[in-house]
Amino acid sequence: MSLRLIIILITTITLFMVYVYLRLRNNKISTKYSLIWFLVSFIMILATLKHDFMGIIANFFGIEVTSNFIFLIIIGILLIIIFFMSATVSKLNDKTTFLAQEVAILKNKSKEK
Amino acid sequence: MLNKQAVMNLLNKINMIILCQLRNLWRFNLKALVIIPAFNEEENIVKTVNSLINIKISNVKLDYIIINDGSNDNTLDVIKKNKLKFIDLPFNLGIGGAVQTGYKYALYKNYDIAIQFDGDGQHNPSYIESLIKELNNGCDLVIGSRYIENNDTFKSTKYRRMGKNILSFLIKIFTSAKITDPTSGFRACNKKIIKKFADNYPSDYPEPDTLVSILKDKYIVKEISVEMNERAGGTSSITPIKAIYYMIKVSFSIIITAISKREK
Numbered sequence: 001m002s003l004r005l006i007i008i009l010i011t012t013i014t015l016f017m018v019y020v021y022l023r024l025r026n027n028k029i030s031t032k033y034s035l036i037w038f039l040v041s042f043i044m045i046l047a048t049l050k051h052d053f054m055g056i057i058a059n060f061f062g063i064e065v066t067s068n069f070i071f072l073i074i075i076g077i078l079l080i081i082i083f084f085m086s087a088t089v090s091k092l093n094d095k096t097t098f099l100a101q102e103v104a105i106l107k108n109k110s111k112e113k
Numbered sequence: 114m115l116n117k118q119a120v121m122n123l124l125n126k127i128n129m130i131i132l133c134q135l136r137n138l139w140r141f142n143l144k145a146l147v148i149i150p151a152f153n154e155e156e157n158i159v160k161t162v163n164s165l166i167n168i169k170i171s172n173v174k175l176d177y178i179i180i181n182d183g184s185n186d187n188t189l190d191v192i193k194k195n196k197l198k199f200i201d202l203p204f205n206l207g208i209g210g211a212v213q214t215g216y217k218y219a220l221y222k223n224y225d226i227a228i229q230f231d232g233d234g235q236h237n238p239s240y241i242e243s244l245i246k247e248l249n250n251g252c253d254l255v256i257g258s259r260y261i262e263n264n265d266t267f268k269s270t271k272y273r274r275m276g277k278n279i280l281s282f283l284i285k286i287f288t289s290a291k292i293t294d295p296t297s298g299f300r301a302c303n304k305k306i307i308k309k310f311a312d313n314y315p316s317d318y319p320e321p322d323t324l325v326s327i328l329k330d331k332y333i334v335k336e337i338s339v340e341m342n343e344r345a346g347g348t349s350s351i352t353p354i355k356a357i358y359y360m361i362k363v364s365f366s367i368i369i370t371a372i373s374k375r376e377k
Contacts, residue, residue: 100204105200108199
């Protein structure tokens with residue numbers, strides 16, 4: 001992995017972490033979800049810094065270029081996160097539907113009185 | 114003096130009892146609610162409700178409720194201007210969410226029977242009586258079917274028939290019940306099913322899906338033959354691309370519902 005790529009990756013990740021922190025401070029993201037992103041960022045920084053070690057594992061899996069292995073891991077993590085996000089969205093959707101129905105029925109009830 | 118008053122009291126009491134008995138005799142024994150989901154139906158909704166109000170069924174008190182599913186035309190104004198009974202959803206929930214609101218309302222208001230009835234004038238209210246009759250004969254859910262007698266009065270395209278046949282076939286495989294019109298939105302059900310639907314109802318294109326879950330729970334489902342009109346006005350919400358997506362989604366959810374463990 002070239003030094004340039006390492007520097008670019010680490011700067012980007014650090015900036016991202018700062019952004020997540022700022023959002024967390026302003027209550028624009030819940031602690032639960034910010035934790036996931038801090039963890040992902042941390043893993044990414046580790047993987048970038050210890051790319052020699054990653055190279056050994058990559059070789060073990062038969063992947064020649066280390067960065068490809070890192071990308072593979074990152075994509076895997078992202079897919080898992082997105083899956084749980086869609087599960088969360090479905091749950092939220094059900095809750096909104098429930099609320100909308102109850103609000104509409106309550107509005108109807110108060111009108112009748 | 115005292116005796117006279119006692120006699121008067123007694124007479125009054127007897128009078129009251131007789132009146133109560135008479136009132137009981139004349140009172141409607143069953144409360145039925147017609148659920149009319151309406152999304153952008155400003156042209157049809159008044160006509161639909163007017164055709165409903167004229168229906169009189171012995172022993173049944175027939176009410177209706179319009180569920181305005183976040184229409185973005187003048188449906189709500191038309192409803193208010195004509196002083197119709199309605200529930201106004203704060204935003205569009207889709208047909209499933211709208212119909213479920215009706216079932217919840219039926220549950221809260223303790224209705225004995227709920228009837229799904231489209232707001233676009235496709236359904237003929239004169240069949241409501243026969244739907245209710247089947248419920249009284251012990252069915253849990255009665256479906257108004259367009260295809261039961263192979264009558265060609267309802268114009269249907271080749272593709273629509275094909276789609277319907279696929280769904281019927283899937284239902285037959287998984288529940289061994291013969292349903293000729295699984296997508297029919299003209300249905301009546303009793304209290305047990307109202308409770309079930311109020312608790313759990315799929316959000317879009319819900320008819321075939323709910324049928325499978327009800328058949329799996331060993332409820333009694335029956336179809337009766339009805340004629341349906343072409344839409345009186347407005348445009349149908351189903352386009353060809355949506356139809357393919359619909360078929361895939363419904364088939365998928367039928368299979369999932371069918372192979373999942375039933376909860377009772």
